[in-house]
Amino acid sequence: MVKISDFQIKDVVNVFDGKRLGNIGDIDINLNTGKIDAVVIGGSGKVLGLFGRDEQIVIPWKDIIKIGEDVILVRFRDAGNGNYLETEVK
Template structure:
């Protein structure tokens, strides 16, 4: 069984283009069903680029996660969904 803290240590890679998407910032959990709905990521570049403008979070629905490995999480995203906060 994986802990949320273990997930946050893994890199998230998009298998469509091989791009690193950034570290996991948050996890959207459905508390009624006890399932994960989505991963919320800080885009690559993190805080440094936030100084120069607003950087939106990347939201990855659970259905788009292909594989959770020891070091990486592989996701399949044709188009990246952004969360405008």
């Protein structure tokens, strides 16, 4: 069994560029199935938090590659003009 607080202390790292995206601030749970649909990484504060926050990053559960002791590896691609996820082509 894993607690939500265990997820929140892990760093989320993008496997495309190795950058740290942040920490999980929230999770999206499907109430019908009881399964996690996505994790939400909170936006970082701007100028001491006075001028708002960056957009949140929502990563579908299927794009989480590995959950380790200290880090969560995810597939995430930043398009420059907006964030999008790159999914595997099958």
